[in-house]
Amino acid sequence: MPSPFSERMLQQVELALRSDCRCAITLDEMRSEASAAGLTGVEIEAALAQRSFDVRTSALVSLACAIKSDSAAAIENARQQATALGWSDREIASFARIAKGMIDAPTLRPSAVASNRENRNFAAQQ
Secondary structure, three states: OOOOOOHHHHHHHHHHHOOOOOOHHHHHHHHHHHHHOOOOHHHHHHHHOOOOOOHHHHHHHHHHHHHHHOOHHHHHHHHHHHHHOOOOHHHHHHHHHHHHHHHHOOOOOHHHHHHHHHHHHHHHHO
């Protein structure tokens, strides 16, 4: 069964989660990867500001950022928002595992970013 989470969605989530990275080289590489996945410049900048123009993707960005903050109230609020926007409980749980993997992964050296994308895409298909 294909993943309900497109590469564009996951790129936006990862940009939002890594928006606090202060390494210009890493951020440039992430921007390049996001652009290769089809994101426009304004979509990339929105993701770095922890937003998305797509409401369903925005719900995932909010959920991932809430998980990163480790605030139970924020997580519950984001989960409710995702549910209201049509994400099922199963999809939310699956996405939470993906987001936790992104959060727990160290900020990668630029040369390792592409390899991490391949691993994440494989996990999303499981």
